Amino acid sequence: MIKTLIIDDEPLAASIVQEYLKAFPQFEVMEICQDGFQGLKAIQTHQPDLIFLDVQMPKITGFEMLELLDEPPVVIFTTAFDQYALKAFDSKAIDYLLKPFSQSRFNQAIEKYLNQSPEVLQEGVNQLAEKSTRLVVRVKNEIKIIPIKEVLYFEAEDDYIAIHVKEGKYLKKMTMKSLEEVLDPSRFSRVHRSFMVNLNEVTQIEPYERENFLIKLRNGKQVPVSKSGYSRLRQVLGL
Numbered sequence: 001m002i003k004t005l006i007i008d009d010e011p012l013a014a015s016i017v018q019e020y021l022k023a024f025p026q027f028e029v030m031e032i033c034q035d036g037f038q039g040l041k042a043i044q045t046h047q048p049d050l051i052f053l054d055v056q057m058p059k060i061t062g063f064e065m066l067e068l069l070d071e072p073p074v075v076i077f078t079t080a081f082d083q084y085a086l087k088a089f090d091s092k093a094i095d096y097l098l099k100p101f102s103q104s105r106f107n108q109a110i111e112k113y114l115n116q117s118p119e120v121l122q123e124g125v126n127q128l129a130e131k132s133t134r135l136v137v138r139v140k141n142e143i144k145i146i147p148i149k150e151v152l153y154f155e156a157e158d159d160y161i162a163i164h165v166k167e168g169k170y171l172k173k174m175t176m177k178s179l180e181e182v183l184d185p186s187r188f189s190r191v192h193r194s195f196m197v198n199l200n201e202v203t204q205i206e207p208y209e210r211e212n213f214l215i216k217l218r219n220g221k222q223v224p225v226s227k228s229g230y231s232r233l234r235q236v237l238g239l
Helices: 011-023 037-047 062-068 082-088 101-113 175-178 227-239
Strands: 001-005 027-033 048-055 074-079 095-098 134-139 141-145 153-158 160-167 166-172 189-193 194-198 200-207 211-216 222-223
Touching: 001 011, 001 095, 001 141, 011 027, 011 101, 027 037, 037 048, 048 062, 062 074, 074 101, 095 101, 134 153, 153 175, 175 189, 175 194, 189 222, 189 227, 194 222, 222 227
Parallel strands: 001 027, 001 048, 048 074, 074 095
Antiparallel strands: 134 141, 153 160, 153 194, 160 166, 189 194, 200 211, 211 222
16 A cells, blocks of 8 residues: 655645545555645654645745655645746656646656656755745754744754854754755855855955955854855955
8 A cells, every 4th residue: 555645735636636546546545734734744653655745835835844854755746836846856756736637647647656766855855946035944843934034154064054043053954055056146155165154144254374264244253265165255245
């Protein structure tokens, strides 16, 4: 039996997926969830093989929900917004169903799942999309939503990114490369292999040891700047 979840805030859309799945008796719908928080709990409880996931939902989006999972299940996206298609496929989803979709189009997605070795979702579920305005992180048993504008700087820490804000820091499992791709380059600049700063927080740039520099932020924190980072910084600041 293939364990399945349907995560969609529209009851009618969820019921259509459930109805279409009746043509495939090897699939069992374990639960229908109406938002990303319910989806997270259901995934932890049922450990599904496949989820049908809407993108635009209350509280957190489908993409943000996936970011909070260390090992996401295979996904078929179901959404009314076609602008998310590129982002969905970049996240290594099996398929992307644009609402309203027919039984035959749904069947194609199921056959695609059954006939290939699906790639489990990897890091980078939010690449190649519109620039992010917030980040979601897990803090113990709670979900914290951090507005991008409140971030002072980012720092690489092994397999995680430390998100530094006024009240402290939060850890999120992602790379600097994937982070760069979702941030507005006019507001955030990667100044070092391990650091990216909010340009609105920069108060001073000063020389430090040969061709390296230091940035001073509003809170007094000093961040190292590499030679290549300084070149990017000068370009974005028009120096």
